[in-house]
Amino acid sequence: MNILIVGCSAAGTAAIEAVRTYDWKSSIVQLSDERDPLYSRCLLPYWLSGAIAEEGLRYRDASFHRDMQVTLHEGKRAVRLNAQSQHVVCNDGSIYPFDRLLIATGSSAKLPDNIPGDIGGVCTLRTRADAEAIRECAVRAGGAVVLGGGLIGLKTACALGESGMETTVVMKSDRVLSQMIDREASRIITGRLRTRKVGVLEGSDCSGIHHREGRLVAVVTDQGRTIPCELLIVAKGVRPNVSLAEGTGIAVRSGIVTSATMQTTQENIFAAGDVAETYDIAREEYAVNALWTCAVQQGRVAGLNMIGRKASYDGAVGMNALNIGGxxxxxxxxxxxxxxxxxxxxxxxxxxxxxxxxxxxxxxxxxxxxxxxxxxxxxxxxxxxxxxxxxxxxxxxxxxxxxxxxxxxxxxxxxxxxxxxxx
Ligand SMILES: Cc1cc2nc3c(=O)[nH]c(=O)nc-3n(C[C@H](O)[C@H](O)[C@H](O)COP(=O)(O)OP(=O)(O)OC[C@H]3O[C@@H](n4cnc5c(N)ncnc54)[C@H](O)[C@@H]3O)c2cc1C
CATH class of the missing domain: 3.30.390.30 (FAD/NAD-linked reductase, C-terminal dimerisation domain)
Known part of the structure; x- marks a missing residue:
């Protein structure tokens, strides 16, 4: 059997490991549009702050694909899927047939319309390349603004504060980590952050930016405040990378619709991770849970079902363990x-x-x-x-x-x- 996996991160890796637990006969081909896959995105903020070294980002050994007998094509973007004739076409025209396909393309950072992405100092944090760009900017920057007080925004703000930069979190919500905690826990965290060079502006949004000679000089809030800064990290949520499924007959809602076996609405095509919509146990509705642990569990279930072993995903429960300002x-x-x-x-x-x-x-x-x-x-x-x-x-x-x-x-x-x- 030919298994094709698009995306090489938490979900794709878990699927490979699940398949290889039982099946060494099937061929596995994996496509990644990144050049240096197999690192943990969750750890990028700690690398930014200098708390961990480059090697600390690694998610699996360098020999992982060889050991798992997987052919990995790096720097290849899958751009079209033909569900009926079961093949995927890449940006360079190459074609990959499959018997079973896993879409594990994850998600991308959202950039609001009023923030131009081509201004020096305006960044998002999703990939290692993004983290490198932020590090470069941070060297020259006197101050930073992080837009969004969710998981990624707060971890990034802490990293910048820890590396000595005055940082302001600007967020619409009345509390940080609003998907995870309540107001009282948020109060304790923001109090601690303020002692670590990180200020928090609740109930505010960015209404625009000022730039000079193509570089950011300030962020303006909808409450009329102008915050001078040379670095803006936009962390206003993520958008599932569903484009491969669109127009193929595969159902897409907030993400690619999946069953408990992680199969999409097309036979032989599975989806897992940030790109997939699954049942959310706590919210009691279908949703995308952009969390590493969910991606791993879903990837594992998809991998097992792709080789015909029965496994089912009961649903996502948001769970997180982190250290904020100590x-x-x-x-x-x-x-x-x-x-x-x-x-x-x-x-x-x-x-x-x-x-x-x-x-x-x-x-x-x-x-x-x-x-x-x-x-x-x-x-x-x-x-x-x-x-x-x-x-x-x-x-x-x-x-x-x-x-x-x-x-x-x-x-x-x-x-x-x-x-x-x-x-
Ligand atoms: C800074 C940061 C901190 C985080 N912290 C936490 C945390 O503390 N706890 C937690 O639970 N979660 C955290 N997350 C979220 C977590 O990283 C994601 O939920 C997880 O990475 C999702 O894994 P995935 O395999 O679904 O997709 P991703 O990790 O997004 O990987 C998808 C891969 O597919 C590639 N790809 C996309 N489209 C194509 C295509 N068409 N062709 C080829 N390749 C493609 C992408 O480039 C990427 O390499 C954090 C995320 C970030 C960015």
């Missing part, structure tokens, strides 16, 4: 339930010591958590979520600083511990 943060699932959702919300916070703990329960099962500052029992809580454990016998104890393995053993016995240790 504060560890783990957020999972439904962290901001609507009032009418019938959820019980347990909160314990100490703003002055940057500690915050929130657990969202529904029908005595944990549906979401925010752990800020203290995350040592995150594994146990995540295990309770994954096992869908009924926690009614120890709901109150969940908020205790003593909550740990011993408490769990007393309450639910060994099953949950075993599940945690094998996860």
């Amino acid at each position: 504060i560890p943060l783990i957020a999972y699932g439904m962290t901001n339930p609507r009032e009418e959702s019938g959820c019980r919300v347990l909160i314990h916070g100490k703003r002055e010591s940057a500690l915050y703990r929130k657990i969202v329960l529904k029908d005595h099962r944990i549906r979401g958590i925010i752990l800020l500052g203290r995350i040592d029992d995150a594994g146990v809580l995540l295990s309770l979520i994954r096992q869908r454990t009924d926690v009614s016998a120890f709901e109150e104890e969940l908020m205790s600083s003593q909550f740990n393995f011993a408490g769990l053993l007393r309450n639910v016995g060994k099953t949950v511990i075993d599940a945690y240790q094998s996860s």
Whole structure:
């Protein structure tokens, strides 16, 4: 069987590993329009700040494709898909036939219409090449603005602040990481960021920029503020790279529509990662979850189904673990339930010591958590979520600083511990 994978990052790599777990006979060809694939995008901000070296970005060994017996074509862009005759055409006219195709083309950064992308100092952060361009600009820049307070924007702002640059986050929302955390956790984080050269302007947007001789000199906000800066990172969300599927009969909504097997609406064609729309368990609707862990899980399921092994993707749950300005943060699932959702919300916070703990329960099962500052029992809580454990016998104890393995053993016995240790 000929397997063709377009895109070489989290989803594509996971699919290869899933296929090769069982099948060394099928041929695998992979196309990537990047020249240096197999690095972790999530780590780019840490490379920007100098916290990790170049080698630290690597996601798999340099011998990965050889070891997995995959023919990788770098610098090749797939531009057309013929679903009926089962082939893909690249920008150089080369043609790749397939029996099974995985579209793992990820997403691209959005650039609003009022921000010209050809002005020196205006950047987005998606690829290693983008990170290199930002590094070059940062050498000359006295100040930076990051537009967007989501995951990518905030991580980038922290990196710039840590490398000594005065940085301002401009964002429409009333809190940072609005998809992940609530207002109180956001307050703690922004307080910490302010001590690290990163200011946050909530409820603001960029209404335009000033430039001189083709280079950025200032950002203007819709609240009338002018912020002098030589570097602007636009991090206002991502757009799934669906163009390969368009006009082929494959259904596309917010991303390429997929079933639980990660198959698209065309037989033998699968999609996974940032490009794919899947069921979102916490939001209870179909959506694109542009997260590394989701891309890996979906790529794995796609890989297995491509070789006829039954696997199913239950749905995405937003989960993230990061360190913002020295504060560890783990957020999972439904962290901001609507009032009418019938959820019980347990909160314990100490703003002055940057500690915050929130657990969202529904029908005595944990549906979401925010752990800020203290995350040592995150594994146990995540295990309770994954096992869908009924926690009614120890709901109150969940908020205790003593909550740990011993408490769990007393309450639910060994099953949950075993599940945690094998996860
Ligand atoms: C700066 C940054 C920080 C992040 N931090 C986090 C984090 O902390 N936690 C988290 O969960 N997620 C994070 N993410 C998101 C995470 O990186 C993505 O969810 C993940 O990379 C998606 O993987 P993917 O395989 O679907 O696609 P991508 O990683 O986007 O890769 C797709 C690949 O396909 C290539 N491609 C696209 N179109 C074509 C074509 N037509 N032909 C050939 N090749 C093509 C692309 O160039 C790219 O190499 C971060 C992202 C960025 C940019």
